[in-house]
Amino acid sequence: MLRKAVNSGAVRLATRAAAGLLAGEGVAIARSTLPAAHFALRSHASAAGSSVPAGPHGTNYHHAQAPGGYAFFMPTVSLMGAGALDSAAQRIQRLGYKKALIVTDAYMAKSGAVGKVVDVLASVGVEAVVFDGAVPNPTDKNVEDGLALLRSNGCDFIVSFGGGSSHDCAKGVGIVAANGGRIHDYEGVDVSAQPMLPVVAVNTTAGTASEITRFCIITDTSRSVKMAIVDSKCTPTIAVDDPTLMVKKPAALTAATGMDALTHAVEAYVSTISTPVTDACALHAIKLISTYLRTAVADGSNMQARDMMSYAQFLAGAAFNSASLGYVHAMAHQLGGFYDLPHGVCNAVLLPVVQEFNAKQVPSLYIDIAEAMGLPESARRDAATASKAVLGAIRGLSKDVGIPANLKQLGVKPEDFDVLAANSLKDACGFTNPRPATHEDVVAMFRQAYEGEEAEEPLAQAA
């Protein structure tokens, strides 16, 4: 079904997202059939009415059970660590693929980095055609161009090489190659009928984790809106997270992508459909990012920091792939679509603002986040103290890695807040935010992020 106008998809998105995000492919659960308690979640940690005493998050889980239970999506074979790219070649050979469309961006092609992938494929007798037209914040047009090249060359699988933009563009090509139509037809949750053409995602940022997720974010250029395509049939077959491919990332890119990963972990952790499985992934991701991001930014050649950030973004991806996200992403997608701004930077600026909003609903969750961030015991003695400390620590980390303090510095215009807020509330990523927002709430959050707040002196980390 083709979506033409901004408004026409809102109802379909709301019903499909509640059904698909929560219960997974093929399980039709309408939001209206779920217990009200599921959406009126106050806190994961304090089990109202439970006979079990409240404990740390995840040990006393208290979501009302959804009919049909919860889904955990992890179908990708993930190859991790130095040397993973070479292992991927052996697997590709065993799967019998013959000719790859390599989807990448202009920088990765011009810098010569893509040559390594071409060589690795050639070493196992696989031919390759390079499409280097995936731009940061990839567009519907990029998908069409990649698809045309794939068809004219008779490629039987796709290799994406780069960051989230290359992977998402590749997924877009793979979806349309297998299902026909245009990428716009697949906006929403589990819309496609056929699995996409196989994608091997070779990741070079840490990051989006798009190499393992069922998310594909493509800009609809006619509306300047980033479409969220959430579909288990667009999960890559093989993912490669080899930190040696991330060493040359400049400091600003390392910072932005690292803050994106932190946002995935925090949003997944406070999501209304998190489970103890996604919580475990999210908390460890927060711990690794809090420990290693500053070093990865300050010294890109530090292999331990690169390796740990590669695992951290993977864990954050494993968390949000099933628990989904929240308003930070729903709002950041609008900034990316409207102004073509870097995704991670938008997230970093919005993260403390949206978490301040959320902390009014689920304050005790921030005790766990404070602990994962390594904040001292005095900063997490109660929920109010912990929430405040977490906001300060996020702002402190952003500042230390050189993220701009507010949306004003990014060139965002207050006169656009109305339309940005309206579109944010239609983005599937916002449906699992723990505190529902009104249009006015979202405008207020954009305004707060526009003005920005200076980071306070960072709290000492716990020993």
Ligand SMILES: NC(=O)c1ccc[n+]([C@@H]2O[C@H](COP(=O)([O-])OP(=O)(O)OC[C@H]3O[C@@H](n4cnc5c(N)ncnc54)[C@H](O)[C@@H]3O)[C@@H](O)[C@H]2O)c1
């Ligand atoms: N599908 C998902 O699950 C998901 C999740 C979050 C974000 N996203 C999307 O991903 C996109 C952002 O991806 P990203 O942040 O990874 O960046 P990116 O893919 O847009 O790349 C940004 C720039 O960094 C360069 N680059 C990439 N790797 C490099 C390396 N190792 N060394 C030097 N330069 C390198 C690229 O050439 C490009 O110019 C956005 O469109 C966002 O919406 C997708």
Ligand SMILES: [Fe+2]
């Ligand atoms: Fe993201």
